[in-house]
Amino acid sequence: MASTGADRYQPQASEPRWQAAWSAADVFTARADPDRPKYYVLEMFPYPSGRIHMGHVRNYTMGDVVARYKSASGFSVLHPMGWDAFGMPAENAAMEQGGHPKDWTYGNIEVMRGQMKPLGLSIDWSREFATCDPEYYGQQQAMFLDFLEAGLVYRKNAVVNWDPVDMTVLANEQVIEGRGWRSGAEVERRELTQWFFRISDYSAELLQALDGLEHWPDKVRLMQKNWIGQSRGLQFAFATHGAPDGFDRIEVYTTRPDTLLGASFVAISPDHPLARHLERHDPQVGAFVAECRKLATTEEALEKAEKRGHDTGITVLHPFDNDWELPVYIANFILMDYGTGAIFGCPAHDQRDLDFARAYGLPHPDVFHALEDDTPVTDTAFVPPKTEPVRYIRGFAGEEVQTGNEAIDAAIAFCESQGVGHAVTNYRLRDWGLSRQRYWGCPIPVVHCERCGVVPEKKENLPIVLPDDVSFDAPGNPLDRHPTWRNCTCPRCGGAALRETDTMDTFVDSSWYFARFTAPRAPTPTDLPEADYWMNVDQYIGGIEHAILHLLYSRFFARAMVKTGHLPEKCKEPFAALFTQGMVTHEIYKSTDARGRPVYHLPEEVADGRLIATGAPVEVIGSQKMSKSKKNVVDPVNIISAFGADTARWFVMSDSPPERDVEWTSAGAEAAFKHLGRVWSLGRRIADMPDGATTEADRDLMRAMHRAIADVTRAIDGFAFNKAIAELYAFTNTLSRSNASGAAQKTAMRTLAQLMAPMVPHLAEDLWAMLGGAGLVAQAAWPQADPAMLVADTVVLPIQINGKRRSQIEVAVDLPREEVEKRALADDAVLKALAGGAPKKLIVVPGRIVNVVV
RNA sequence: GCGGGCGUGGUGGAACGGUAGACACAUGGCACUUAAAAUGCCUGGGCCGGAUGGCCGUGCGGGUUCGAAUCCCGCCGCCCGCACCA
Numbered sequence: 001m002a003s004t005g006a007d008r009y010q011p012q013a014s015e016p017r018w019q020a021a022w023s024a025a026d027v028f029t030a031r032a033d034p035d036r037p038k039y040y041v042l043e044m045f046p047y048p049s050g051r052i053h054m055g056h057v058r059n060y061t062m063g064d065v066v067a068r069y070k071s072a073s074g075f076s077v078l079h080p081m082g083w084d085a086f087g088m089p090a091e092n093a094a095m096e097q098g099g100h101p102k103d104w105t106y107g108n109i110e111v112m113r114g115q116m117k118p119l120g121l122s123i124d125w126s127r128e129f130a131t132c133d134p135e136y137y138g139q140q141q142a143m144f145l146d147f148l149e150a151g152l153v154y155r156k157n158a159v160v161n162w163d164p165v166d167m168t169v170l171a172n173e174q175v176i177e178g179r180g181w182r183s184g185a186e187v188e189r190r191e192l193t194q195w196f197f198r199i200s201d202y203s204a205e206l207l208q209a210l211d212g213l214e215h216w217p218d219k220v221r222l223m224q225k226n227w228i229g230q231s232r233g234l235q236f237a238f239a240t241h242g243a244p245d246g247f248d249r250i251e252v253y254t255t256r257p258d259t260l261l262g263a264s265f266v267a268i269s270p271d272h273p274l275a276r277h278l279e280r281h282d283p284q285v286g287a288f289v290a291e292c293r294k295l296a297t298t299e300e301a302l303e304k305a306e307k308r309g310h311d312t313g314i315t316v317l318h319p320f321d322n323d324w325e326l327p328v329y330i331a332n333f334i335l336m337d338y339g340t341g342a343i344f345g346c347p348a349h350d351q352r353d354l355d356f357a358r359a360y361g362l363p364h365p366d367v368f369h370a371l372e373d374d375t376p377v378t379d380t381a382f383v384p385p386k387t388e389p390v391r392y393i394r395g396f397a398g399e400e401v402q403t404g405n406e407a408i409d410a411a412i413a414f415c416e417s418q419g420v421g422h423a424v425t426n427y428r429l430r431d432w433g434l435s436r437q438r439y440w441g442c443p444i445p446v447v448h449c450e451r452c453g454v455v456p457e458k459k460e461n462l463p464i465v466l467p468d469d470v471s472f473d474a475p476g477n478p479l480d481r482h483p484t485w486r487n488c489t490c491p492r493c494g495g496a497a498l499r500e501t502d503t504m505d506t507f508v509d510s511s512w513y514f515a516r517f518t519a520p521r522a523p524t525p526t527d528l529p530e531a532d533y534w535m536n537v538d539q540y541i542g543g544i545e546h547a548i549l550h551l552l553y554s555r556f557f558a559r560a561m562v563k564t565g566h567l568p569e570k571c572k573e574p575f576a577a578l579f580t581q582g583m584v585t586h587e588i589y590k591s592t593d594a595r596g597r598p599v600y601h602l603p604e605e606v607a608d609g610r611l612i613a614t615g616a617p618v619e620v621i622g623s624q625k626m627s628k629s630k631k632n633v634v635d636p637v638n639i640i641s642a643f644g645a646d647t648a649r650w651f652v653m654s655d656s657p658p659e660r661d662v663e664w665t666s667a668g669a670e671a672a673f674k675h676l677g678r679v680w681s682l683g684r685r686i687a688d689m690p691d692g693a694t695t696e697a698d699r700d701l702m703r704a705m706h707r708a709i710a711d712v713t714r715a716i717d718g719f720a721f722n723k724a725i726a727e728l729y730a731f732t733n734t735l736s737r738s739n740a741s742g743a744a745q746k747t748a749m750r751t752l753a754q755l756m757a758p759m760v761p762h763l764a765e766d767l768w769a770m771l772g773g774a775g776l777v778a779q780a781a782w783p784q785a786d787p788a789m790l791v792a793d794t795v796v797l798p799i800q801i802n803g804k805r806r807s808q809i810e811v812a813v814d815l816p817r818e819e820v821e822k823r824a825l826a827d828d829a830v831l832k833a834l835a836g837g838a839p840k841k842l843i844v845v846p847g848r849i850v851n852v853v854v
Numbered sequence: 855g856c857g858g859g860c861g862u863g864g865u866g867g868a869a870c871g872g873u874a875g876a877c878a879c880a881u882g883g884c885a886c887u888u889a890a891a892a893u894g895c896c897u898g899g900g901c902c903g904g905a906u907g908g909c910c911g912u913g914c915g916g917g918u919u920c921g922a923a924u925c926c927c928g929c930c931g932c933c934c935g936c937a938c939c940a
Binding site for chain 1: 855856857858859860866876879880892893919921934939940
């Protein structure tokens with residue numbers, strides 16, 4: 001069965017054979033084995049866009065290295081795969097090319113599965129599912145109903161991007177410079193009643209629990225912390241003057257109460273109740289608010305937009321000086337969702353407020369100065385860190401040196417003592433709006449009954465399956481205009497009712513798939529004993545672009561599932577360790593057409609900076625993330641057919657550290673292929689050697705082998721796959737030059753095969769079989785380094801003179817410090833530098849370095 | 855705009871605060887060959903030098919330290935996210 005008879009490396013022939021052998025031996029089926037420790041490794045599942053790309057290859061190879069390594073190390077491994085299959089592209093394809101999102105999606109899954117299988121990943125395919133399978137989303141609907149009952153879901157109004165020409169809701173990415181991507185119409189903000197998860201109830205807990213995620217990257221924890229955005233501040237009310245009835249007070253929230261005596265205006269959100277009221281009665285306000293509503297809904301658009309306001313003519317009285325009146329503006333940069341939707345501006349110590357104050361001719365009195373600089377603020381706000389002491393000139397305690405934090409504490413205490421407001425802990429995190437006005441998503445299982453209102457579906461009626469007979473020739477949600485699907489009976493009163501036509505955000509689908517993998521065919525969302533055995537995910541691997549939303553939503557969902565009994569208590573943090581991998585990038589080849597528009601070219605169409613077809617030169621632009629629109633993509637399928645899967649796997653794991661981007665180059669891929677061929681030939685040569693008699697060189701080779709085992713193991717454990725590969729290169733070089741006996745070289749070669757197996761499993765099986773290894777290397781136990789073989793007798797100590805390396809000495813590892821000092825001082829270079837004098841200082845770092853200061 | 859990250863030879867990168875450039879790729883040289891490909895060996899940051907060696911060098915400018923790619927401060931550039939892309 002093995003390709004031992006071949007005379008050269010032929011991955012195209014051997015890779016399918018080994019994949020068949022693994023399949024026949026049922027090597028990758030996950031089994032809950034109470035006698036073995038379990039290990040759940042998961043890569044973020046792919047969106048079935050149509051073809052796999054190098055980013056997938058890199059992502060899944062990383063997971064595969066971990067899975068194979070853990071399996072060899074005695075763990076019962078779960079390594080599943082599925083498809084994040086709902087989402088807009090399927091609907092877009094249906095609109096552009098006709099056809100049905102379902103056919104498009106399942107067709108893509110078929111193609112991509114077919115492209116992934118040749119990679120030889122150790123995936124338990126028996127657990128595969130797609131989130132658009134009714135079996136999956138039906139269970140999601142069941143959980144939604146449980147969440148609803150547990151008070152984790154509610155409805156409220158929220159704004160969406162509305163395209164007034166296409167009469168449809170647009171996603172943020174469909175809004176380009178304030179206009180609809182298809183119609184080109186100016187996008188408006190429109191309010192709709194939508195479903196929300198109460199994730200903000202968990203703000204404090206989600207924040208606090210970040211501390212326990214020790215095996216997550218610090219940067220991700222920090223990003224989530226900032227996203228949750230806990231702030232401590234003061235909430236209080238200004239009394240108004242000249243405001244309409246019912247608006248005699250405006251509640252504001254501030255994180256800088258210490259600057260209250262430097263306030264110069266009050267600003268409210270265009271969505272603030274007062275603004276809404278004025279809008280109805282004052283055409284000028286109406287015009288301004290309408291202008292604000294043309295802005296896209298993203299925070300980014302809001303922040304980048306010119307800061308604009310409308311003076312309402314209303315004023316408020318300063319709480320500590322009733323003769324002091326501040327104007328009230330409606331301002332386009334105030335969010336209704338955060339705090340109370342109203343702020344006071346202290347321009348001297350907030351750049352945004354300062355820009356606003358200067359634009360509207362408002363004063364900007366300084367509240368504090370730097371300790372040695374009392375220059376008043378002009379066009380740059382003075383915003384020192386809150387931990388830095390500053391001199392308050394308009395503080396609550398007169399002229400005093402305090403840090404911002406101290407002054408904030410003092411201000412809150414003072415205001416509370418005066419009956420002006422109270423301390424409030426606020427969070428930036430908003431509730432998670434899950435309603436989407438689209439067809440290709442999980443239907444929200446509720447009905448709207450004229451008599452009973454909003455009524456949850458009965459669980460026995462689940463799944464609420466998407467109707468197949470829909471058309472995409474008209475804009476908007478086909479479910480809204482479906483002739484029969486929408487009509488249903490009320491589960492409560494049995495009368496006529498209308499089905500909810502909103503579907504769920506696809507983030508819902510990806511917020512629990514990891515739990516479903518533990519029991520993918522269970523008749524309930526999860527099977528608790530299975531979840532208890534396999535959860536949590538021991539190693540989760542995916543892109544840094546998911547650092548906030550997907551991971552935060554999943555953390556919330558896990559808590560909600562624990563609360564509703566779908567996961568055991570220990571699953572509140574479902575991902576024990578997280579690794580965020582970098583992207584695969586490639587150069588971009590660009591030229592321009594006759595009309596001067598950019599034209600992009602695929603890498604295979606270009607050689608030496610020229611188009612192969614015409615010889616015309618192309619502009620070479622530096623590497624960027626592979627994307628179809630820039631055509632800087634390399635199709636893994638082409639690489640596999642040219643070089644085999646192992647070359648693709650080896651290349652994406654070598655060179656770049658996995659957390660950083662890797663640049664795909666054809667030269668690098670060819671080099672990887674050549675190297676694997678060299679290793680194969682080396683294996684062939686060694687396999688044919690007679691065992692021979694033990695030689696002097698055997699011990700050196702065995703030392704190198706044990707060193708390689710230790711180094712590669714440590715590198716894989718530490719996710720430093722590029723270093724593991726560097727060690728494998730080094731050991732391969734040592735082995736190929738070794739004069740050791742045939743028997744020793746065979747042992748070394750078998751070990752090399754085992755150490756390479758997680759990265760290049762097919763080649764490893766070739767080598768293992770050539771060298772008479774027992775069974776499959778995929779089922780062999782990971783080699784162990786013998787500590788006795790790792791200790792060196794001597795060590796080379798570099799000698800620095802004034803911090804620069806000037807010499808070195810070789811000493812026994814256990815030589816006492818005094819002896820090392822003596823030897824160092826006797827060194828020629830040191831004697832010369834000292835010129836007879838005594839060293840000023842002598843630093844000996846045992847086993848590392850000696851530094852002589854003269 | 856806000857939040858997070860990254861920056862080391864021609865290239866990808868390595869380096870518990872301790873010999874900067876491990877391991878590769880490209881280049882150059884040599885061997886093998888009628889020739890080419892393939893393969894193997896040597897070279898492989900810059901400058902000076904025949905060599906031993908010396909000086910400079912980790913985006914830029916400062917600082918801490920016996921010693922800084924690594925820690926601190928200030929810049930510059932690039933990348934990711936910003937709640938309806940997945």
